[in-house]
Structures are given as structure tokens and as C-alpha cells.
Amino acid sequence: MKVKYILEDLDCANCAAKMENEISKLEEVSSVSVSFMNARMTLELLEECAEETLNKIEKIVKKIEPDVKLKKI
Amino acid sequence: MSKTKKEILKIIISFVMLILAIIIKFPNEYINLALYILSYIIIGKNVVIKAIKNILNKQWLDENFLMTIATIGAIAIREYPEAVAVMIFYQIGELFQNYAVKKSRNSIQSLMNIRPDYANVIRNEKVEKIDPSEVKLDEIIEIKAGEKVALDGIIIDGNSTLDTSSLTGESIPKRVQIGDEILSGCVNITGLLKVRVTKVYEESTVSKILDLIENATSKKAKSENFITRFARYYTPIVVLLAILLAVIPTIIYKDTSFSIWLERALTFLVISCPCALVISVPLSFFGGIGGAAKQGILVKGSNYLEDISKVNTIVVDKTGTLTKGTFKVQKIYAKDISKEELLKLTAYCEYNSNHPIAISLKNEYKEKVDVSKIEQVEELTGLGIKAKVFGKQILVGNATLMRENNISFDEIQEIGTIIYVAIEGEYSGYIVISDEIKEEAKQAIDTMKKIGIDKIIMLTGDKNEIAQAVAKKLGIDEVYSELLPTDKYQRLEDIMKNKLGNKKVAFVGDGINDAPSLARSDVGIAMGGIGSDAAIESSDIVIMTDDISKISNAINISKKTIKIVKQNIIFAIGIKILVLVLGAIGISNIWEAVFADVGVSVIAILNAMRAMR
Numbered sequence: 242m243k244v245k246y247i248l249e250d251l252d253c254a255n256c257a258a259k260m261e262n263e264i265s266k267l268e269e270v271s272s273v274s275v276s277f278m279n280a281r282m283t284l285e286l287l288e289e290c291a292e293e294t295l296n297k298i299e300k301i302v303k304k305i306e307p308d309v310k311l312k313k314i
Numbered sequence: 315m316s317k318t319k320k321e322i323l324k325i326i327i328s329f330v331m332l333i334l335a336i337i338i339k340f341p342n343e344y345i346n347l348a349l350y351i352l353s354y355i356i357i358g359k360n361v362v363i364k365a366i367k368n369i370l371n372k373q374w375l376d377e378n379f380l381m382t383i384a385t386i387g388a389i390a391i392r393e394y395p396e397a398v399a400v401m402i403f404y405q406i407g408e409l410f411q412n413y414a415v416k417k418s419r420n421s422i423q424s425l426m427n428i429r430p431d432y433a434n435v436i437r438n439e440k441v442e443k444i445d446p447s448e449v450k451l452d453e454i455i456e457i458k459a460g461e462k463v464a465l466d467g468i469i470i471d472g473n474s475t476l477d478t479s480s481l482t483g484e485s486i487p488k489r490v491q492i493g494d495e496i497l498s499g500c501v502n503i504t505g506l507l508k509v510r511v512t513k514v515y516e517e518s519t520v521s522k523i524l525d526l527i528e529n530a531t532s533k534k535a536k537s538e539n540f541i542t543r544f545a546r547y548y549t550p551i552v553v554l555l556a557i558l559l560a561v562i563p564t565i566i567y568k569d570t571s572f573s574i575w576l577e578r579a580l581t582f583l584v585i586s587c588p589c590a591l592v593i594s595v596p597l598s599f600f601g602g603i604g605g606a607a608k609q610g611i612l613v614k615g616s617n618y619l620e621d622i623s624k625v626n627t628i629v630v631d632k633t634g635t636l637t638k639g640t641f642k643v644q645k646i647y648a649k650d651i652s653k654e655e656l657l658k659l660t661a662y663c664e665y666n667s668n669h670p671i672a673i674s675l676k677n678e679y680k681e682k683v684d685v686s687k688i689e690q691v692e693e694l695t696g697l698g699i700k701a702k703v704f705g706k707q708i709l710v711g712n713a714t715l716m717r718e719n720n721i722s723f724d725e726i727q728e729i730g731t732i733i734y735v736a737i738e739g740e741y742s743g744y745i746v747i748s749d750e751i752k753e754e755a756k757q758a759i760d761t762m763k764k765i766g767i768d769k770i771i772m773l774t775g776d777k778n779e780i781a782q783a784v785a786k787k788l789g790i791d792e793v794y795s796e797l798l799p800t801d802k803y804q805r806l807e808d809i810m811k812n813k814l815g816n817k818k819v820a821f822v823g824d825g826i827n828d829a830p831s832l833a834r835s836d837v838g839i840a841m842g843g844i845g846s847d848a849a850i851e852s853s854d855i856v857i858m859t860d861d862i863s864k865i866s867n868a869i870n871i872s873k874k875t876i877k878i879v880k881q882n883i884i885f886a887i888g889i890k891i892l893v894l895v896l897g898a899i900g901i902s903n904i905w906e907a908v909f910a911d912v913g914v915s916v917i918a919i920l921n922a923m924r925a926m927r
Contacts, residue, residue, distance in 0.1 A: 254596065
């Protein structure tokens with residue numbers, strides 16, 4: 242399953258890299274790319290555990306940069 | 315007040331207070347101290363709060379935390395001006411970074427200002443202004459002068475000129491009339507057009523292109539990954555070194571003071587943030603991709619922009635890239651009648667045929683065909699046409715047709731397809747038709763060689779003589795002719811197997827029948843990709859026009875971007891290491907560290923923004 246987010250108010254490039262690194266460690270995620278310049282996150286998830294995984298991912302994003310607002314597209 | 319203005323105001327207020335505290339000797343030194351502390355709070359409050367929040371989130375070693383420790387450390391050893399200055403310059407750097415990022419984002423946005431806001435759809439004989447995504451297939455939309463074409467479609471009424479520059483980078487407007495297919499994202503310049511929609515919005519050219527650009531930076535270049543990995547280790551290592559620097563000397567040398575070494579350790583913390591580097595690399599690629607898009611070159615990922623600079627072999631599929639893919643009359647030889655007459659008779663014979671050769675003959679004739687003069691036409695598959703026009707029996711076709719009808723003629727050896735003509739059983743001449751080489755092809759090949767392409771290989775399904783002639787004319791190094799589409803793929807595989815080291819192979823095609831090769835090569839470049847779904851999907855770089863010289867432009871943009879990225883990496887890492895070393899031995903202090911850090915950021919970002927131009 243492919244999911245895309247706009248990360249509003251993503252201000253720090255290093256944070257984007259950190260998010261990408263941490264999310265890629267999740268078992269349920271087969272690939273993730275956080276583009277700082279476009280403020281976008283593209284995820285490829287394993288089918289089954291979507292809802293729960295998305296919550297985890299949101300938590301990671303908020304933990305690294307609390308001001309970021311996630312918007313699913 | 316906007317966020318940015320607030321930040322600027324804070325910087326100014328705190329800077330003024332800092333200056334006052336430094337130069338004026340107040341009678342009570344607590345006033346100076348109060349000024350320092352107050353200016354520190356104004357400028358640093360948010361950073362400290364963020365640092366605390368991050369620690370609660372178990373996010374150690376982020377930039378806020380590092381700045382907080384560095385400045386609080388400075389306050390602890392009574393270096394008040396340094397503490398405030400570090401915060402002020404850190405904020406200036408941040409502000410500048412945000413400005414640069416915002417500016418780049420905006421310029422890409424404006425570049426992508428092709429998104430149509432509405433469509434005028436005709437429903438129940440009334441024009442309704444609705445969202446383009448609500449228009450259904452086969453509905454009729456109206457496009458007034460000055461409006462954007464909202465969806466792909468076919469013109470059913472009206473004629474006009476279109477500005478396609480935002481799609482193709484081509485500045486000359488394009489004339490269109492009834493029956494023409496037009497693409498969303500173009501701007502209608504003159505007349506009113508009625509268009510039958512052939513693709514819903516999600517599948518229209520404009521949304522595909524927007525999607526492509528928006529996702530381009532998701533595919534990261536190697537140097538981008540290198541820098542994020544570097545950042546992951548750099549900060550912890552520098553922080554560890556800072557701790558060691560503060561602790562070890564004070565244990566070893568009994569007579570030194572702790573505060574000297576602590577100050578040196580603090581300079582480490584000030585330059586431990588890798589932000590400039592981490593931001594400048596994607597910023598450069600983003601700029602490069604944007605600059606390319608401006609010229610009608612769509613790069614689908616930062617990695618491809620990086621790879622195309624390493625290309626040394628270009629494999630080109632001839633038709634549609636080097637040649638126009640349309641047949642054109644090259645030569646007319648007439649015996650006993652005028653050339654015009656010969657062409658006229660053949661055009662009449664071919665009138666009802668849709669064969670590419672017939673079309674090229676009709677195009678060459680240009681004048682209107684009087685259908686009443688065509689009496690009977692017989693199409694002989696694989697041979698040509700037998701027809702009666704203007705009351706004369708005419709044969710138009712290849713040598714076999716002539717032989718079968720026992721016509722004595724001279725067999726001609728020329729490049730291209732040769733059409734022999736016989737009138738009333740008498741040989742009357744021939745017409746040579748061939749695929750046209752694009753005007754810019756020679757120049758384009760020369761430029762490619764000049765900028766470092768070692769080998770240009772042409773693949774074609776055409777006859778060997780034609781292929782050799784084209785190759786010779788253009789200066790192509792290797793030719794493989796008479797290939798079936800599957801053979802082309804096989805050839806490409808062989809070429810890829812023989813490539814050298816880290817060099818890359820690019821394949822250039824027009825997207826028709828060569829999608830597998832576009833996907834297989836290191837860098838697949840689709841020409842004239844606009845409107846062809848297969849090309850856009852399977853290629854890595856889409857050249858919107860069918861101008862082959864854009865390939866060199868793409869390579870140049872790529873090389874420039876890579877150069878900027880390298881400059882930034884070497885410059886930023888170099889300066890940081892230098893200041894770290896000087897800081898460790900006590901030559902440079904916190905002031906220099908702040909300038910090094912913010913200065914490097916600003917210079918790296920300014921350099922990165924050059925990639926756009």
C-alpha cells in the first residue's frame with residue numbers, strides 16, 4: 242500500500258533525514274522517503290497493519306519535529 | 315505579524331541589548347548582567363524550550379539541544395557576550411535557511427504554474443465553470459483566449475494559437491485547428507476553442523507532470539544519502555570529542571583551569587550541527603531539477619540527475635529522435651514529362667491510400683485533388699498502386715511492380731524508398747522518399763561529444779544502407795540496423811554488460827515500442843514525451859519537445875549541480891574540521907566557531923541556489 246503525506250511546517254532538513262531513518266526501521270514499512278524540499282513523505286507499507294502503522298509513523302514524526310502537521314494525500 | 319518578521323525583530327532587539335551591554339559600563343554591573351540575560355532570553359527562549367521538549371521525547375543531540383548546552387555552558391563560565399552571540403547568529407542562520415528554502419519552493423511552484431483552476435464545461439447548452447477533476451470523458455469544454463487548457467482533448471470547433479512554453483520550454487506558439495489534439499497545461503492565446511475531453515483530469519498531461527515534479531525529490535541521489543549518513547555520525551562524534559576535551563586535560567594537567575578546556579569544548583558544540591550541509595545538498599538537486607524543468611526537461615529523481623553526469627555512452631533509437639519519423643520526398647526524376655506533372659499524377663493515384671509513403675506524396679503535392687479525375691484505383695499489396703487518372707493508365711510502385719508489368723526502366727541505387735512511375739506502359743521517372751534527419755541532430759551529436767560522451771550508438775529497424783548513411787552524416791560511432799524491437803533490447807543489454815566502471819549508459823527513444831529499453835538503461839530518456847503515457851512512465855528523464863539537443867543541456871545541468879554539491883560538501887566539512895582543530899588547540903574561540911558555522915551555512919546555501927539558474 243502506498244501512502245503520501247504533506248508535512249506542513251517541516252523546517253529542518255536534518256529532522257527530515259532522522260524521520261526517514263527511524264521510520265525505515267519499522268518492520269511494517271517496506272520503503273520510506275522524506276523529501277525535505279517538497280515537504281512530502283512517501284511510504285510503501287505492508288498491506289495488513291496499515292492503521293496501526295500510520296499511528297506509529299505519525300508519532301515518530303511528531304517526536305522529531307513537534308510542530309509538523311501531517312496531511313494525508 | 316508573520317513568523318519571520320517576529321524573528322527578525324527578536325534578533326534586532328537582542329542584538330541592540332547585547333551591544334549596549336558590551337560597550338556601556340553601567341555603575342552597577344548587575345545592569346550589564348541583566349541586559350545579557352534579558353537578551354539571551356529574548357533570542358534563545360524558543361530554542362531552550364524546544365531542547366527541553368526534545369529531551370522529554372528522548373531526542374538527544376538535536377540542534378536546539380546543542381545550542382542550549384553550548385550557550386548555558388558559556389554563561390556558566392561567565393562568557394555572557396559569547397552566549398548571546400551564539401544564539402543570535404544561530405537564529406540568523408536559521409532565518410536565512412528558511413528564507414532560501416521558501417524561495418526555492420516558491421520558484422518551483424511558480425514554474426509549475428500550469429495547474430488549471432477551473433474548466434468551462436458545456437452542459438445542457440450552458441457553460442458551467444467547474445473544477446477540472448469533475449469533468450467527465452467526452453464532455454465538451456470551452457477555452458477562451460488567455461485561459462489554460464484544463465484537460466487533454468480534441469478540438470471540435472475553432473482555431474487558435476497555443477502557448478506551450480510552460481510544458482515544453484518552447485517559446486514559439488503553436489497553431490491548432492479542428493481535429494488537433496491539445497494538451498492540458500498549454501495556454502490558449504487567440505481564438506475560442508471547443509474541445510471534446512479525451513482524458514479525465516487525473517490522467518491528463520498537466521496532472522501527470524505536476525505529480526512527476528512533486529515526487530522528483532523523493533528519489534534521492536547518492537551524495538544526498540551520503541550526507542545524511544555523515545550527519546548521523548558527525549554530531550555524536552563531535553559531542554563526544556567535546557566531552558573528552560573538557561574532562562581529560564583537567565585530569566592529566568593538575569595546574570590548568572577547567573574553564574579554559576570547557577570553553578574549547580563549547581566551541582566544538584557550536585560547530586557540531588551539520589545543518590548547512592544537510593540542507594544544501596537537497597537544495598542543489600531541487601534547484602537543478604527546477605532549472606531543467608524550465609527548459610522542458612523533466613527529471614524524475616535526484617538520483618537520475620546525478621547519474622546522467624556519469625553517462626559516457628548514449629544509445630539512440632533512430633526514428634523519432636535523430637530523424638523526424640515522417641517520410642518526405644527527397645528527389646523527383648521525370649523522364650519526358652515535367653516533375654510537377656509526375657508528382658501530380660502519383661499524388662492522384664495515392665489519394666485514397668493512408669500508407670506513410672502515400673501521405674508524404676500528398677503532402678509534397680500540396681494542391682487540392684480533383685476526385686472526379688480518379689477513375690479506378692487498385693491497391694496491390696507489397697507492390698504499389700494501379701490506377702486510371704485523367705484517363706491515363708498509371709503504375710506507381712516498386713521495381714517488382716515494374717518488372718511484373720514488363721516495363722523497361724533503370725533500377726536506381728539511392729538511400730530511401732524508391733517509387734517508380736509508368737504512364738500508359740511507359741517508364742516516366744521515379745521519386746525518392748526517405749525519413750528526414752532533424753535539422754538540429756548533427757549539432758546535437760557534436761555537442762554531446764564535446765561534453766564528454768565517448769560513444770554514440772544508433773539502433774534502428776531500418777535497412778542497413780539507410781542506417782549507415784544517417785550515421786555517417788551525423789558522425790555516429792556504431793550502428794546496428796535491421797533490428798526488431800526485441801533485438802534492440804538485446805543489443806542494449808550487451809552494451810550495458812560492457813560498460814566501464816562507474817560509467818552509465820543512457821538510452822534515448824521516443825517512447826513508442828521502446829519502453830523496455832527505456833526502463834532497462836541506467837538513464838532512460840524519452841523524447842517528445844509529452845502526451846505519451848508509456849514514455850512518461852518508463853523513462854527517467856522526459857524531454858518534452860522532440861529536440862535532441864536538450865540531452866546535452868540535461869547533462870550540463872547535471873554536471874553543474876554535481877559540482878555545486880561537491881563544492882559544498884568539501885567546503886563545509888573542510889571548514890568545520892579546520893575550526894575544530896584550531897578550537898582544540900585554543901587558537902580559535904567561540905566567536906570564530908559561530909562565524910564559521912553560520913558563514914558556512916550561508917555560503918553553502920547561496921551556492922546551492924545557483925543550481926537553479
